[in-house]
Amino acid sequence: MTKQFIRSVLVSLVALVFLGVGYPLLETAVAQFAFPYQANGSLTSYGSMEVGQQWGGTKFFHGRLDPYTPLATGGSNLGPTSKVLEQQTKKAIDMWHRLGVNPTEELVTNSGSGIDPDVSVQSALVQIPMISKARGVPAATLRNLVRRYTIGKEFGFLGESYVNVLQLNVALSKLK
């Protein structure tokens, strides 16, 4: 018994040093050398491309219904028969109708991360009349913009086609 106990402690110490410290440090070194941009959080002068932001008003594309607080990630966890979810969704639909937009599923729901940086292509397209009116930019120009920044399904079949909202809005702000 004592022998097994001592062995347990020894294995734990070896694991602590090599798996607990050595392995992540080695991976950090490799990551920082090979992919420094990604490894540090895909940071740009506008924020992280991987962390969504709150966009209000009519001049920018909106993202999901998320709180966008990266220090407290996660979904709303509201269940499929929840009255709270119904009321929250109704409020979101009303908000979109006031802005003259017929919303998609993504625009009236929370994501799983609470910081979803993307929306579906359709969710961007339905916002075009609102932005076109607010900015005085022809809808066709905006449709082209959405098309240019569409990230297609990976290898043609993985996930969905979507746009990164931050990337799209930065491009939008630079439109002449």
Place this chain on the structure above:
Amino acid sequence: MDAVLQIAVLFVALAVTWRILGAYMADVYSGKSKWLDVLERPIYRLLGVEPKSGQSWKRYGASLLIFSLVSLLITYLILRVQNLLPLNPGHMKAVTPALAFNTAVSFVTNTNWQNYAGEQTMSYFSQMAALAVQQFLSAAVGIAVAIALIRGLSNRGSSTIGNFWVDLIRGVLYILLPISLVATVVFVGQGAVQTLSGAVTVHNALNNVTQTIPRGPVASMEAIKQLGTNGGGFFNANGASPFENPTPLTNLFSIYLLLAIPFSLTYTFGKMVGSIRQGLALLGVMVFFFVIWTGVTIVAEHGANPAVSAAGLHSQSVGNMVGKESRFGVSSSAMYNIASTQTSTGSVDSSMDSYTPIGGMMALSGMMLGEVTPGGIGSGMYTILLFAIVTVFIAGLMVGRTPEYLGKKIQAKEMKLASLGVLIMPMTVLILTGIAMVVPSATGAILNKGPHGFSEILYAFTSQGNNNGSAFAGLSSNNAFYNIVGAIAMWLGRFGVILPSLALAGTLASKGVVPASSGTFKTDSALYGSLLIGVILVVGALTFFPALALGPLAEEFSSGRLF
């Protein structure tokens, strides 16, 4: 259509590595593979272990238990004093005693139930050196038990079932570490974070938004979290966070990592008992359940969310997007969550609590089958072997003959041990769920009202009793009741199955082999596979149907009523 293609690509990848990885693992555990000899020898010398000497099941089990208790203590201690340790750029405070205890049990038992939000609670050192270390070690313990039981079936007249220390070290060194080293780089290349620098504050002049974004050594943990079917993520959002699971490609890659070892162990089993067809029979059963459960969930999630419909969004052509990420959409999300619940991983890329009643029920019922479809790393293998033995016994009763499995006579002692191993999980889950329903602090933690609230508690104990760690996360389970009772569920669900499995390995190893006769029931046939499917289904359905009727089924048939 894309979903079908995605499943097809996944299965082709798994089929290609099934044989390679399965044969490699057989070589590793039989000592034939020696390419890391240089690293391994000094460790054995340090421990005073003679790698060729076997242990009896009792000594194997005692080593495993003592090692797990020491792991528990060390993990607990690190969490308790993390404020004094290095690599704490977020200035995290010491984890409270009850939460540290629950978390330590959770990671040592390969459960990874998380009553905390990583970005608000854990220092980098705790994530790396306490939690991720256990993600390696508990996974290696799981495979070790599966291998010990396989040795019990293949050894003849032997008093030993292998050496725990050798199995543990070889599992980490030869299998888990090399794959994780490569997988981490894939995650980072796609956009996962891997840094020791602390959180960063950014400002966007376009919308006047200022954000503080937590970072950390995420990708290195992500790799072993998935490969070791652990599931405990760096961030609260787990695999939904773009920093953990940035793209649809990493999503599919994660699913592959979850399934690779549990499926391949059936080849290892076949190779070690001298008949690949025996392994194929078990693989067939696992795949049967996995494909049906995945298919039903994908279809269910493409349906409308009742509460969103009631709010006035009548055309939901995309499906139930509540709690799902835009980049994954419905199909990829459902695949990930089912793969993770059916492997006892419990990582999520979308909120399980917000799935449709049927979608949520598939995750729940898959766990209730005992995590054998294909189940966790190692644990899926040893649990399905318990079911396999129960099945030959039932078949033996039908034809009135002493049952055998792989030439080993299955007698009263073996049946008692197998039944104990199969029944401990349902007993733990149902009794603890029952207790929780009458404890105010347990029911007070419910977020969603109505039948869904009951599902939250049932899901919590099913998940912990199966060492899964997935959650209907609306349940605010960081309180004394869930921290303590949950830890009991995780401990029983882990060692309550491991000890009977090792005892079974011991008694089987000591037996000789009965030569097959014309009356021997073939256990590599489709007939046997169907019987095994039947036994798994009947045991699961008989024990859990009433509970499912009160939760997800009641919710599904509430015909539009909201709570």
